[in-house]
Amino acid sequence: MNRQTADHATLADKFNENEPRVNWHDETLWWVRAKRDKQAWSIPEWEQLREAASQIKLNVLGNLHGYLLQFEQQARQNGAIIHWAADAAEHNEIVTAILKQHGVKRMVKSKSMLTEECHLNPHLQANGIEVIDTDLGERIVQLADEPPSHIVLPCIHKKKEEIGELFHEHLGTPAGNADPQLLTAAARAHLRKEFLASRAAITGVNFAVAETGEMVVCTNEGNADMGAHLADVHIACMGIEKIIPQRKHLGVFLRLLARSATGQPITTYSSHFRTPVPGKELHIVLVDNGRSRQLGREDFRNSLKCIRCGACMNTCPVYRRSGGHSYHTAVAGPIGAILAPNLDMKDYADLPFASTLCGSCSNVCPVKIDIHQQLYKWRQVLVKEGHTTAGKTAGMKMMSAVLSKPGTFKRAGKMGRWVMRAFPGMVNNRLNPWYKQRDMPAPPKQSFAEWYAANEEKK
Amino acid sequence: MMSSRDKILSAVKMNQPEQVALPSLDGLRGAMPATLDAYRKVLESLGGSLFEISDEKEIPALLAQHYPEMKRVIAATSGERSWIHEDPHMLEDVDMAVIRGQWAVAENGAVWVTEEEAPVRVLPFICQHLAIVISRERILATMHDAYEKIGLPLTGFGVFIAGPSKTADIEQSLVLGAHGAKSLVVFAL
Ligand code: SF4
Numbered sequence: 094m095n096r097q098t099a100d101h102a103t104l105a106d107k108f109n110e111n112e113p114r115v116n117w118h119d120e121t122l123w124w125v126r127a128k129r130d131k132q133a134w135s136i137p138e139w140e141q142l143r144e145a146a147s148q149i150k151l152n153v154l155g156n157l158h159g160y161l162l163q164f165e166q167q168a169r170q171n172g173a174i175i176h177w178a179a180d181a182a183e184h185n186e187i188v189t190a191i192l193k194q195h196g197v198k199r200m201v202k203s204k205s206m207l208t209e210e211c212h213l214n215p216h217l218q219a220n221g222i223e224v225i226d227t228d229l230g231e232r233i234v235q236l237a238d239e240p241p242s243h244i245v246l247p248c249i250h251k252k253k254e255e256i257g258e259l260f261h262e263h264l265g266t267p268a269g270n271a272d273p274q275l276l277t278a279a280a281r282a283h284l285r286k287e288f289l290a291s292r293a294a295i296t297g298v299n300f301a302v303a304e305t306g307e308m309v310v311c312t313n314e315g316n317a318d319m320g321a322h323l324a325d326v327h328i329a330c331m332g333i334e335k336i337i338p339q340r341k342h343l344g345v346f347l348r349l350l351a352r353s354a355t356g357q358p359i360t361t362y363s364s365h366f367r368t369p370v371p372g373k374e375l376h377i378v379l380v381d382n383g384r385s386r387q388l389g390r391e392d393f394r395n396s397l398k399c400i401r402c403g404a405c406m407n408t409c410p411v412y413r414r415s416g417g418h419s420y421h422t423a424v425a426g427p428i429g430a431i432l433a434p435n436l437d438m439k440d441y442a443d444l445p446f447a448s449t450l451c452g453s454c455s456n457v458c459p460v461k462i463d464i465h466q467q468l469y470k471w472r473q474v475l476v477k478e479g480h481t482t483a484g485k486t487a488g489m490k491m492m493s494a495v496l497s498k499p500g501t502f503k504r505a506g507k508m509g510r511w512v513m514r515a516f517p518g519m520v521n522n523r524l525n526p527w528y529k530q531r532d533m534p535a536p537p538k539q540s541f542a543e544w545y546a547a548n549e550e551k552k
Numbered sequence: 553m554m555s556s557r558d559k560i561l562s563a564v565k566m567n568q569p570e571q572v573a574l575p576s577l578d579g580l581r582g583a584m585p586a587t588l589d590a591y592r593k594v595l596e597s598l599g600g601s602l603f604e605i606s607d608e609k610e611i612p613a614l615l616a617q618h619y620p621e622m623k624r625v626i627a628a629t630s631g632e633r634s635w636i637h638e639d640p641h642m643l644e645d646v647d648m649a650v651i652r653g654q655w656a657v658a659e660n661g662a663v664w665v666t667e668e669e670a671p672v673r674v675l676p677f678i679c680q681h682l683a684i685v686i687s688r689e690r691i692l693a694t695m696h697d698a699y700e701k702i703g704l705p706l707t708g709f710g711v712f713i714a715g716p717s718k719t720a721d722i723e724q725s726l727v728l729g730a731h732g733a734k735s736l737v738v739f740a741l
Contacts, residue, residue: 138582158568251723314719
C-alpha cells in the first residue's frame with residue numbers, strides 16, 4: 094500500500110531542487126488553466142451551468158441511497174452484473190476473481206483513478222495478472238514505474254526526452270528521438286496489439302445514470318472503447334458518488350467536464366455503455382472505500398461532488414510548484430488534500446496544509462465545491478485530533494487568530510508587505526519553508542482592500 | 553453477516569443529508585446558433601473536416617480524392633455488409649469506415665452515433681479513418697438539445713464523437729490519432 098514515506102513539504106522540496114523543471118511544470122499547467130478560462134468565457138451561461146451541476150450533485154448526495162438502488166436495478170435489467178465493494182481490498186478481490194474465472198493473464202485498462210486509489214495494479218500483479226494501462230500518459234508512467242502525478246494529465250511531470258528514452262528502452266523507438274508525433278505512433282502500434290489480444294478490459298466511469306443504468310466514459314484517445322468493445326469481459330469500476338439522476342443531466346456535466354479539464358469543448362469520445370453485446374459480460378463494481386463516511390461529514394461531504402476534471406490542480410499555486418507526487422496519494426492537488434484525510438487522517442495530515450488557501454480552486458471548480466474552505470476546516474479537525482506537528486499547530490493557531498479578526502488581518506498584511514519590501518531576505522530565509530529555493534515576487538504596494546478604499550475615495 | 557451491499561447502502565442512508573430538489577435545466581442553452589457554419593467552425597478546430605454534399609453518391613469520389621491510399625473501405629450506410637457478422641477483431645485492417653450520425657452538436661462538434669448506425673460497436677474506433685454522414689437539418693445548438701432529441705436509450709451503446717482521436721500527453725503537444733481514428737471527415741447532406 095501507499096504508506097507515507099515523507100510529507101508533502103519534504104517531497105515538494107525535492108521537486109524544487111530542479112528550478113527550470115519546476116518553472117516549466119508551473120507554466121504548462123497555467124497554460125492549461127488559461128485554455129479552460131477561454132472556454133469558460135466563451136459560454137455566457139457558464140456560471141448557471143456550474144450552479145446547476147452543483148445543485149444536481151447536491152440532490153444526488155441527499156438521495157444517494159435511492160439512486161444507487163435505482164441504478165442497480167436498471168443496470169441489472171440491462172444485463173450487467175453488479176458488485177459492491179466496501180473498501181479497496183474488496184474491490185481488488187472482486188476484480189481478481191472475475192479475471193481468474195475467465196483465465197485472464199494479461200489485460201488492458203483505461204484510465205480509472207479509482208483503481209489507482211485501490212492500488213489494483215500491484216494486487217493483480219501479485220496474482221499473476223499483467224495489466225497494461227492504455228491511456229498514453231498512464232502507459233508512460235507505468236513504463237517508468239511511477240504513479241500518475243495528475244488525474245487528467247498523468248505524466249505532466251515528464252519531459253519528452255525522458256519519454257523518448259523510456260520508449261527507446263521498452264518499445265524500441267530510435268535512441269534520442271523525442272518527437273511526440275513519433276512516440277505517439279509507436280504507442281499506438283504497441284497498444285493496438287494489446288487491445289486485439291486482450292480478453293478482458295477494465296474502464297473507469299465518469300457518470301452513471303440512475304434512470305437508465307448506463308455508464309458514460311469520456312476519453313480523447315478512444316482507449317476505453319478499443320478495450321471494452323474488443324474484450325469479452327468489460328469490468329467498469331466506479332465510486333458510488335459517480336451517480337447522476339437522469340440522462341438529461343449528462344448535458345450539464347459533459348458541457349463542463351472537458352472545458353474545465355483541458356479547455357476542449359468536449360472529449361473526443363463520450364461513450365454510453367448500457368448493455369453488454371450478446372455473449373459478452375459487463376461487470377460494474379460499485380466501490381465505497383470511505384465515501385459513505387465522507388457523506389456523513391457535514392463539512393466535507395461536498396467533496397463527493399467532484400467530477401475529477403483536474404481544474405483545481407492546474408490553477409493551484411502549490412500544486413503547480415510542488416508536483417503531483419508530493420501529495421503521496423492517488424488524487425493529488427487541492428481536492429486530493431480533502432479526500433485523502435478521510436481515508437487516513439494520520440498518513441495524510443500534512444495535505445490540508447499544502448495550500449495557501451487562496452481560493453483559486455474553488456473559483457474554477459465546475460461543481461462549485463468550497464475546496465479552500467474545506468481545507469481550512471480539515472486543518473482544524475487535524476489539529477484537534479492531534480495529527481499535526483507542533484510547528485504547524487502553532488502556525489494554525491496564529492492563522493486562525495489572524496483570519497478570524499479582520500482588523501488584525503489588515504494590520505498583519507500591511508506589516509508583512511512592508512517587511513517583504515524592506516527586508517526581502519528576512520522573509521525569504523531558510524526559516525520560512527515556503528521560500529526555500531524561491532525568490533520572492535515583489536510585493537504589491539497596496540493590498541486589495543487598500544486599493545479598493547483609495548479608488549472608492551477617488552470616485 | 554451483512555453483505556457489503558447492505559453495509560454500504562445502510563451507511564449511505566444513515567449519512568446522506570436531507571434531499572434538495574433537482575434544479576431546472578431551463579435557460580442553460582445560451583445563444584449558441586444551430587447552424588452548419590457554427591458546427592463546421594468547431595469541428596475544424598478539433599482537427600476534423602467537413603464537406604457539404606447533396607447526395608450520398610458523391611462520397612466515394614470525395615474519399616478517393618482526399619484519401620487516395622485506402623485499401624479496405626467499409627460503409628455501414630450501404631453496400632456489402634457481411635462484416636457485421638465477422639469477429640470484430642477482423643475490422644483491424646479497415647482503413648476507412650463510413651457511418652451515419654443521428655445528430656450533430658454545434659457547440660462542441662460532437663455527433664451522436666449508436667449501434668443502429670455502427671452495428672459493430674468497435675467500428676468507429678478501430679478504423680484508421682472515419683467518415684460520418686449527417687443531415688444539416690439535424691444540427692443542434694447544445695448538448696441540452698441533443699439529450700432532449702435523443703431521449704432515453706433505445707440501443708445498448710451510444711457515443712458522442714467529436715473530432716479524430718487525439719492525445720496531448722507528451723508535453724501537452726497535440727497529436728491526432730491516439731488509439732481511435734486518425735482523422736474524421738463529416739459529410740453534411
Ligand atoms: S474538485 Fe472541482 S475542480 Fe477539482 S477535480 Fe473535482 S470537480 Fe474538478
